[in-house]
Amino acid sequence: MKYIIILIVAMALTSCGEQKRESKLGAPATPVAQTPLEASVTRGKAIYADNCVTCHMTNGKGVPGAFPPLNPSDWLTNKRIESIHAVKYGLKGLIEVNGQPYDNIMLSLGLDDQEIADVMNYTIQNWNSGEMVTVEEVKAIEK
Numbered sequence: 390m391k392y393i394i395i396l397i398v399a400m401a402l403t404s405c406g407e408q409k410r411e412s413k414l415g416a417p418a419t420p421v422a423q424t425p426l427e428a429s430v431t432r433g434k435a436i437y438a439d440n441c442v443t444c445h446m447t448n449g450k451g452v453p454g455a456f457p458p459l460n461p462s463d464w465l466t467n468k469r470i471e472s473i474h475a476v477k478y479g480l481k482g483l484i485e486v487n488g489q490p491y492d493n494i495m496l497s498l499g500l501d502d503q504e505i506a507d508v509m510n511y512t513i514q515n516w517n518s519g520e521m522v523t524v525e526e527v528k529a530i531e532k
């Protein structure tokens with residue numbers, strides 16, 4: 390009898406320890422599924438870090454007089470198609486962003502349509518607002 394009690398206590402203690410280890414790792418028993426938009430924004434964050442930060446900066450504020458801001462940007466919000474077009478094919482010449490003029494050049498970054506949708510979703514959802522950009526929408530925008 391004594392041994393059975395000890396065994397039960399020992400089992401209870403080990404399972405407790407296991408629970409603690411799991412919660413420390415932060416792994417929930419059932420992983421929370423991301424929506425397609427959340428998954429796209431997550432991918433877009435990495436694409437932004439690799440392709441956009443050199444000019445638009447990590448915080449999206451840009452560089453006054455040289456690189457326009459994306460955080461926030463009235464141009465991006467009001468000219469959705471032109472913005473996707475700009476990232477897909479490049480943009481040059483005078484534009485006005487948040488009341489400030491920019492007359493510079495952004496070359497095409499060579500991203501594929503899915504990457505463009507993802508990076509646009511990151512900049513729109515993180516710093517502005519708007520509908521989800523889909524790969525079909527990017528594909529349909531011609532030069």
Ligand code: HEC
Nearest residue numbers: 440441444457458462464465472481482491492493494495
């Ligand atoms: C080499 C510098 C450079 C890089 C890298 C770059 N851009 Fe730009 N971007 C510019 C410049 C310069 C303009 C303004 C062009 C003009 O004056 O016509 C611009 C304009 C824009 C605009 C429209 C204006 C605004 O502020 O809303 C968007 C949207 C944009 N870029 C998004 C991006 C995204 C997304 C990336 C990364 C995938 C990126 N850019 C990478 C330089 C850059």
